[in-house]
Amino acid sequence: MRENRVRSIWRGGGVVLNGWLHVPSSFSAEVMAHAGWDSLTIDLQHGPPDMGSVIPMLQAISTTDVVPFARANWNDPGTIMKLLDAGCYGVICPMIEGREDAEAFVGACRYPPDGYRSYGPFRANLYGGPDYAGGANDAVVTMAMIETKEALEDLDGILDVPGLDAVFVGPSDLGQALGHGPGMDREEPEMVEAIGRIVGSARKKGLAAGIFTGSTEYAGRMIDEGFNFVNVSSDARLMADGAAAAASVLRDRRPS
Amino acid sequence: MRENRVRSIWRGGGVVLNGWLHVPSSFSAEVMAHAGWDSLTIDLQHGPPDMGSVIPMLQAISTTDVVPFARANWNDPGTIMKLLDAGCYGVICPMIEGREDAEAFVGACRYPPDGYRSYGPFRANLYGGPDYAGGANDAVVTMAMIETKEALEDLDGILDVPGLDAVFVGPSDLGQALGHGPGMDREEPEMVEAIGRIVGSARKKGLAAGIFTGSTEYAGRMIDEGFNFVNVSSDARLMADGAAAAASVLRDRRPS
Amino acid sequence: MRENRVRSIWRGGGVVLNGWLHVPSSFSAEVMAHAGWDSLTIDLQHGPPDMGSVIPMLQAISTTDVVPFARANWNDPGTIMKLLDAGCYGVICPMIEGREDAEAFVGACRYPPDGYRSYGPFRANLYGGPDYAGGANDAVVTMAMIETKEALEDLDGILDVPGLDAVFVGPSDLGQALGHGPGMDREEPEMVEAIGRIVGSARKKGLAAGIFTGSTEYAGRMIDEGFNFVNVSSDARLMADGAAAAASVLRDRRPS
Amino acid sequence: MRENRVRSIWRGGGVVLNGWLHVPSSFSAEVMAHAGWDSLTIDLQHGPPDMGSVIPMLQAISTTDVVPFARANWNDPGTIMKLLDAGCYGVICPMIEGREDAEAFVGACRYPPDGYRSYGPFRANLYGGPDYAGGANDAVVTMAMIETKEALEDLDGILDVPGLDAVFVGPSDLGQALGHGPGMDREEPEMVEAIGRIVGSARKKGLAAGIFTGSTEYAGRMIDEGFNFVNVSSDARLMADGAAAAASVLRDRRPS
Amino acid sequence: MRENRVRSIWRGGGVVLNGWLHVPSSFSAEVMAHAGWDSLTIDLQHGPPDMGSVIPMLQAISTTDVVPFARANWNDPGTIMKLLDAGCYGVICPMIEGREDAEAFVGACRYPPDGYRSYGPFRANLYGGPDYAGGANDAVVTMAMIETKEALEDLDGILDVPGLDAVFVGPSDLGQALGHGPGMDREEPEMVEAIGRIVGSARKKGLAAGIFTGSTEYAGRMIDEGFNFVNVSSDARLMADGAAAAASVLRDRRPS
């Protein structure tokens, strides 16, 4: 079975650089797959892609050796299983608020007896290889978002769920949960503390830890904090930033 | 009828900043429409969009006052007329090699008696307003690409075609035509001379002049040369550049 | 942030005229957006549109100042939040059977601390403006369908849920619930009484009240009953009715 | 092979009622297919549908016995042949300006030795039956649009092309050609005369004659003039008219 | 209302041959609809199709008299109701683990008072006919998948749910549940016994019984076991098998 390079990087002590896909196009996904990321995450929760866009986007990513992830729209087993069947090698699940949520999520990602994933890897067999069924439970990465008060309170309960591989920090929802409002790259002491506690606890228990950032500067600091899966910006944001910068340089330019 | 702001900017002596759309998605088109461009060009020739992507992309652009252009795939009247019916306010036509090509192109963009455009503005009526039919011949911008030896030789013949509003320089094809190979932002003396001749002749005859550039620096110089329609990069290129820069900063970063 | 004109109309004592979208096409959505409605509702429950059709349809509506609503397929937070992220300014939620359902629905539409909506308004930021996050809780309209016996029994419980803005009557399901079968424009005394009780209770408590009707005649009477959000027919039904009328006039016509 | 009911109606001296499809959706196409038309024409010239929308729309029509036609975007053999391969039983070709155009058009619709249609009826075989190849030349209806001065001048040349089955009048382009501007349901004497000449010449030579109208009243008069293929309005126009009428009745209605 | 031929075949003591659709294309669906199956099942659980592909695929099937089924992604009432509204005449529901699951599933498929299906058969009315509402509860086939230990334990509870028409055996999940791993065409004694018990119990109680098989040989034996709804392979698998066989015959062939 095709290896999951995200696991290999983690095993080697490295940091996974993840790109984020909001544009529901297989063309832009392929462009992003050539840009230098280790993994790409298709965002079904807070981005335009829905299940109908996933397969072409996964195929575009699979023209390279970048590892395909998806963020599920919700902790919904039908959706999560279908993302895996389509060939995702990792799933980020939003709004995991405690052990029970985490168990439901992880169970949906593992074939029996480890979980209750239903069998039918219609494209995962093509992507992963004919021996996918046997290796999938070991290969697929499960990543629980920690972004609510409830999750902070039951953090250990979540981290102890067998089969959970990683946590992922959503700074906007976490900010809202702690009364600081949405936003990337948080500096509020309470936020810094919470983020530190999440990455610390996760790594101590042998799990990986990921975070969504808005800049390479902050991402670098998060790597220093122990995060080994960092996301910087998104396809649409990078495009918008580049376009706005170019347009603004030339705005109101007149022939000299 | 809704005015064509590209014409207004030109009339005011200004320069139109154009963004280029290769990603065949209405979401990324809307993102680009909020980034500060005056106009956006959907590229049907050397980009993924085809006629099936055009209407949603035009609708996305029309949520703002950015002016919608398209580059046709070829000097083909059926395609050009349909782009206009869909609500494009300007068409860039590739491979105009002489007066005859230019006449065919311009004629496809003008209702009789100025041209031979067939009537049926199925969406242009919604975008431009119910009086579209009466104003379209004055509003729609026709832009001929000058990118071959033949075009350079018959430059005056092209520029003299009644109803032609502008020329557009494609530096890669022009480079190939002159034996210098493809590429943006040309510095070869022969290329510089040819580009200068195109913009000079066009502006002298009262036409506008556009060019595709790869950087704001070169675009700025082209404005100084007299170009009043400059394109910088593309949606996909801006995304790729931003992503590659971010990934490269963090590449091989290890927890300190 | 862009105002929600539906709220403005209500504040001014007016009635919102709503059009209904079943055809999963951004072109027909734009046609409907030019037809004179105040708001348009994309029906994900009993119509062809699914999440993949929503963004282009919303973009088409956003080329005008018509207010975009959607009817969710189910009281499912993942779907409801994504509709809002995509730029819907109102959500109609089917099958609200009691206070608990209503609380779950409203909570999904409000950022903390008012609710539990997750943050990530990927297109709502473009449509509503960069200050969307701060204003969304006040702008977004929540509308609960009252269409079951259980809902009639817990009507006050539903109406008292903080943050619920309006109710919406589905006459077919209500008819089925009360043993009268499906159908629009109900005249059965029990139905008339139930509908009157819903609109009366809602308006008395300061909520708005909406209803799906099949004719302007009935819609007019419903306005007299106190409804201030009336829907007449649908895109597909209006098309079918017009076509059937035209074809029937000419059917079996022979040259005279 | 499945019969072409349009031909059967004509043979029986009847008039074909045609519906016009602009909405590029298979759902609205199926709605129209149940509305009472004899045939439906997918408009690839002045409507949103392009080749990518054609097959699902044809399938929707094929759930009924309504006869599927398409208007080609241009007199382009590659497009016309593909429309036929997809299962169209009739093609309306725009901008036929003389005998040569008509011969090119008809030839693209007929297998050798009658024409030069290339073989590969990938869906026509499913729709028409396994004996499609043998019967197609007799079944497929060819309809040339007469809408320019040139066409009026070479009308007999066009009508005499072997294999041409019908003409179709486009009143807007014809109006533009004769200096009267675009519009449906023409009453200008010169237009009335030209239209009369077209239908008269065509029917006298045994061809059918079709026309696009904007109302049943005018369509009825055209039937009296000899037209035996009449189109009234379009899917999008019928929807827009119905919606505008409903909204206008209720506009500014306040509770009484 | 259009009859459900699956029920007619069952009433006549016959066996329904079902084809399986994984390719999310209306073209391949129409090809399969001409291949000799009695019914076709669109697989939303372990196949690429999602709700956005369902309507065109159903329309393609509806060009023939093959009966359209779908396998839902999950026991989710919103999805199941929408599949029925779109015109499915049968729904296969995965992961029914006991009476309660079965009741929820069947209730979603039946209008009150038999269930809680919400009214709005937007396309079922076109497919089934204008009297669809009255006949749907009798026509629609409900089929519960038996594929877990829990389901085997509560088999009678499931089979006794009023309105359940059939069971469907998923051999891979059942194999996983019983510790034998995934796979078609099971021969393990424990599997054979379990499958035999399912079909025996179902048929004894008057329900139909279906199974997914990988070969006509095994399918034939299953018919002998009492199954009266057999599925053989899938569109994608049949294509892959045929292609691999052809390529392998010619592989390494050199001109002789």
Added chain:
Amino acid sequence: MRENRVRSIWRGGGVVLNGWLHVPSSFSAEVMAHAGWDSLTIDLQHGPPDMGSVIPMLQAISTTDVVPFARANWNDPGTIMKLLDAGCYGVICPMIEGREDAEAFVGACRYPPDGYRSYGPFRANLYGGPDYAGGANDAVVTMAMIETKEALEDLDGILDVPGLDAVFVGPSDLGQALGHGPGMDREEPEMVEAIGRIVGSARKKGLAAGIFTGSTEYAGRMIDEGFNFVNVSSDARLMADGAAAAASVLRDRRPS
């Protein structure tokens, strides 16, 4: 630049096994890419795919090392160049009737000075590599269909066009041209002679020769005749054949 394995196979004296894609789905394209073919041809002429389906299908193929080809709808430079820009490594062009047609076709596939291909390999750069521009003229395979009387008469003229790499025999059109009707796997002496003459002339002049066949048996014989690019059946046909065989085995089967 990524090599063109079709050329490598030919250089090694081998035969290219080509699969044919009619289903406009990236999923089925990926299934076919795993079935053992050396190359896959997306058929835009006599199949459903149009330009909008090409990119996702090419991406699906590019997840493997199968070489992507397309058959253009017509000898139209705009279309052919766009297919190449999208990453096709070979183009089959229909209806080449003589030297002039062949020159136009080959010229559209070659950058200056070898031809007149316009520069803009938007996806070919991703697929082929950043040095695509320099290597494309050598890598891209041009294949002219020989399927008309005119082509047979000017066969040498066609074969002598510099840059033409191969011919491809379409047995149905050739059959029609010679008065024998459409069909695969021809045995008529006149057909056998013509096919033999095409392959003989082409191979003698150092060109490759391809043919569309309906069976491995005939394909094998064609290899013996000298063809070194053989196509057997198509995705849709293989699926239909497999399905019809399975359904027919079980048809009318009753429990024994």
